[in-house]
Amino acid sequence: MNRLNRLVIIFYTLFLFSFVLFSYLFLDPNLFYFKKIYTGFAFTNRALVTYLYIFLVLTSFLFYLLFLKKKFNLKLLVGITCTILFFSYSAMLSQDIFNYLTTAKVIFKYHENPYLVMPIELINDSNLLFTHAANKLALYGPFWIILSAIPYLTSLGNFILSFFEFKILIIFFYLGTIWLINKISKSDYSPLLFALNPLVVIEILVGNHNDIVMMFFALFSFFLLIRKKILFASLFLILSILIKYATIFLLPVFIFTVFKIIKKQKIDWDGVFFYCSFSMILIFLLSAFREEIYPWYAVWFLTFSSLIPQKKMLLLVTLAFSFGLLLRYVPFMLIGSHFGITPMIKTFVTFVPVILAIIYGYFKKIYR
Amino acid sequence: MAFEIKKMRKFFLIGFILFTLTLYPNLAYASSSYVLPYPSAMPGSLLYRPRLFLETLQKYWYFGNLGQFKYNLKESDKYLVEAKTLFEYNQYLHASSASLKYSDEFFIRTLPFLEKAKNEGKDISEMRKTLREASSKHIEVLKKLSNELPQEFEWKAEKEKPILIHIRKEIEKSISIRTKYL
Numbered sequence: 001m002n003r004l005n006r007l008v009i010i011f012y013t014l015f016l017f018s019f020v021l022f023s024y025l026f027l028d029p030n031l032f033y034f035k036k037i038y039t040g041f042a043f044t045n046r047a048l049v050t051y052l053y054i055f056l057v058l059t060s061f062l063f064y065l066l067f068l069k070k071k072f073n074l075k076l077l078v079g080i081t082c083t084i085l086f087f088s089y090s091a092m093l094s095q096d097i098f099n100y101l102t103t104a105k106v107i108f109k110y111h112e113n114p115y116l117v118m119p120i121e122l123i124n125d126s127n128l129l130f131t132h133a134a135n136k137l138a139l140y141g142p143f144w145i146i147l148s149a150i151p152y153l154t155s156l157g158n159f160i161l162s163f164f165e166f167k168i169l170i171i172f173f174y175l176g177t178i179w180l181i182n183k184i185s186k187s188d189y190s191p192l193l194f195a196l197n198p199l200v201v202i203e204i205l206v207g208n209h210n211d212i213v214m215m216f217f218a219l220f221s222f223f224l225l226i227r228k229k230i231l232f233a234s235l236f237l238i239l240s241i242l243i244k245y246a247t248i249f250l251l252p253v254f255i256f257t258v259f260k261i262i263k264k265q266k267i268d269w270d271g272v273f274f275y276c277s278f279s280m281i282l283i284f285l286l287s288a289f290r291e292e293i294y295p296w297y298a299v300w301f302l303t304f305s306s307l308i309p310q311k312k313m314l315l316l317v318t319l320a321f322s323f324g325l326l327l328r329y330v331p332f333m334l335i336g337s338h339f340g341i342t343p344m345i346k347t348f349v350t351f352v353p354v355i356l357a358i359i360y361g362y363f364k365k366i367y368r
Numbered sequence: 369m370a371f372e373i374k375k376m377r378k379f380f381l382i383g384f385i386l387f388t389l390t391l392y393p394n395l396a397y398a399s400s401s402y403v404l405p406y407p408s409a410m411p412g413s414l415l416y417r418p419r420l421f422l423e424t425l426q427k428y429w430y431f432g433n434l435g436q437f438k439y440n441l442k443e444s445d446k447y448l449v450e451a452k453t454l455f456e457y458n459q460y461l462h463a464s465s466a467s468l469k470y471s472d473e474f475f476i477r478t479l480p481f482l483e484k485a486k487n488e489g490k491d492i493s494e495m496r497k498t499l500r501e502a503s504s505k506h507i508e509v510l511k512k513l514s515n516e517l518p519q520e521f522e523w524k525a526e527k528e529k530p531i532l533i534h535i536r537k538e539i540e541k542s543i544s545i546r547t548k549y550l
Contacts, residue, residue, distance in 0.1 A: 072497065110490065112432030176376030 060198035085205040104152035114138035143242035194306035199322035203296035295325035318359035402501040433485035447471035
């Protein structure tokens with residue numbers, strides 16, 4: 001490793017540490033387990049925190065572009081990122097982790113079916129103080145609930161332990177996905193493209209969203225399909241669907257590919273992954289009709305698009321989405337409301353970078 | 369390759385249409401505080417046995433004491449509506465000897481599950497309220513039936529001994545079961 005690279009890594013490490021510290025500014029006031037380190041800073045210094053957040057997002061993209069341009073040790077970078085961000089506060093940008101924990105509690109502590117009993121029905125439970133969407137039945141598939149038993153049961157009811165064990169579970173699947181991307185693409189570039197994408201890093205290693213688990217199983221399914229193991233591939237795709245349902249949109253591509261395998265026809269795997277990316281972009285966009293487009297949904301298509309970096313326009317669009325989606329947090333961070341001008345700004349920051357990227361890509365193609 | 373892309377497009381188009389169709393379900397909610405369900409598959413219908421089978425399976429899906437409470441109340445509602453429909457079609461024997469009886473049996477089981485849940489430290493206040501509302505609604509339906517139906521009825525099946533059905537008595541018994549849970 002040359003001196004410059006070493007310096008970049010030192011700065012990157014410092015950057016990650018600052019991100020960890022920054023995440024704790026968002027501690028929920030009702031999360032009494034962390035009350036000793038609660039400052040309420042993010043809620044009383046909104047403008048400053050917003051500027052800091054934008055600065056951190058921009059810095060993370062600068063590092064990302066640098067990692068893509070220069071030769072860096074992927075394992076080292078991923079290792080540093082996982083280790084440091086393991087200590088971050090997961091509910092910095094979204095409270096999903098509390099939802100995972102509380103749903104696991106409904107079934108494994110209270111022995112009630114989370115698809116029939118809402119957390120809010122367990123009125124005296126302490127998790128209700130900080131769990132959002134407690135008035136909803138289980139939002140995720142049964143396989144996710146089964147997987148959530150691992151961190152919940154091994155923590156023996158200790159909240160802090162289960163909180164960090166969920167992080168370990170997510171990191172495990174994040175590493176698994178990187179391994180699969182490496183195996184499928186047979187390159188170091190694709191895993192780097194995915195693993196260090198700031199959106200992936202923030203939403204998966206900080207936010208700990210289970211979308212990475214769903215995508216791991218979906219990718220594993222295609223990995224098995226490449227090896228013509230149709231039965232196991234189908235099983236893993238089903239498992240993926242049973243985590244968060246979104247990968248049901250991969251079924252047309254999956255069935256089509258299976259059909260070609262059975263017919264012993266030649267398969268254009270880049271084409272398959274292109275259509276997988278396209279399917280996941282489609283469901284990602286359609287999610288706006290259901291509730292809203294959440295930034296971590298981008299992991300659905302980033303997993304596949306990172307396998308085909310040669311598709312420049314797709315790469316540009318997915319990177320633009322990654323950037324824009326991380327800015328969706330800005331209006332709420334600044335204003336403190338999900339209403340008023342917030343939805344409009346969210347739409348603006350999500351789609352303007354994509355439109356600009358498409359225009360840029362189009363002109364680059366013409367004048368090349 | 370062009371042929372493949374065409375095929376792929378077809379796949380996506382079909383998938384997209386199916387998905388958008390599921391996006392806009394037409395849901396209607398009644399305004400009453402406690403609403404009984406519509407009658408499901410009735411005895412004699414081809415779907416009756418599959419319905420019973422499905423309900424047996426659901427018993428395991430509704431695990432946990434709160435789940436079991438919900439299951440028993442749901443079943444009790446369902447059989448009450450079934451009994452009401454059968455009474456209206458003069459099917460007195462099945463209505464009183466089966467449907468109403470099942471509704472009673474399921475109803476009796478509701479409160480013990482709530483008590484078990486309470487013993488586990490779960491707050492049951494909202495569900496207890498639901499049970500009271502359900503009891504009132506059941507009693508309202510049963511009283512209406514009691515006024516409309518004959519006190520007794522002699523059921524004569526072909527080549528079998530006639531059976532005297534004490535309709536009013538059966539209904540009063542059902543009302544008294546529900547009154548206890550008010």
